[in-house]
Amino acid sequence: MKVLVIRKDLQDIPFRKMALLTGVLVVALIARPVAADPILVFAASSLSGALDAVAEDYQKTHPTNIKISYAASSTLARQLAQGAPADIYISANLVWVRYVEDQQAIQAASKFILVRNQLVLAAPGQAGAAPIRLSAAFFEKHLKAGRLVLADPTHVPAGIYAREALKNMNLWHVVQHRLALGINVRAALSLLERREAPLGILYKTDVLTNPHTKIVSTFPPSSHAPIEYTAALAIGRTGKEVLKFFQYLQSPVAEARLSQFGFDPV
Incomplete structure (x- = not known):
């Protein structure tokens, strides 16, 4: 049960003044800013x-x-x-x-x-090596004992761009049976970061901001939609x-x- 305590100094205030004071207090409470929804x-x-x-x-x-x-x-x-x-x-x-x-x-x-962003081929490790030329021979060599990481190309944009680029460069048939898929591009990045695959196709920004991955090559902008x-x-x-x-x-x-x-x- 809540108990209302009236201070001694307020008991001496005439009723009309008390009512006025109460009204001012109510208005002040109403006027307080209400936090907006997030x-x-x-x-x-x-x-x-x-x-x-x-x-x-x-x-x-x-x-x-x-x-x-x-x-x-x-x-x-x-x-x-x-x-x-x-x-x-x-x-x-x-x-x-x-x-x-x-x-x-x-x-x-x-x-x-x-x-806007760019599509890159990435690998675990730190930057330093010169960019390589994307080719069927390159992927066949580096995917003999590993897989190529992509975000799921059936619905995730990063994977959709990757599949489009590989098809336009006549490389999809080389890698399509050697894929490791992430539920989104950050999940794909995590696979590469943990060295669960030797290569991955990601956004430039994901690789640049991750100290454990490096850009190996950049896909030509003409190979995929902007x-x-x-x-x-x-x-x-x-x-x-x-x-x-x-x-x-x-x-x-x-x-x-x-x-x-x-x-x-x-």
């Missing part, structure tokens, strides 16, 4: 770390709580289409952007390209704080911060 961002797993830094920078000058959920763009797209309460969706592949657009899960007019990260507002998300952060993502400041992690500006 901004929930669904983002491709390859943005992990870089997008965290952008969000942290933003929160230094804006009293907003930003939560970021990372996974394969395909996984997040399906969740969003099923009604997951995200405010912003950032995909590493245009196919999944079109999917959520067809499902009427995003505001189509809000779409913009956040940053690797562009598209951001969009989820359907019905028009809150002031959400819009302010979404606009910040389009700023030169955010672009410069992402570039520090190896992403290419638009």
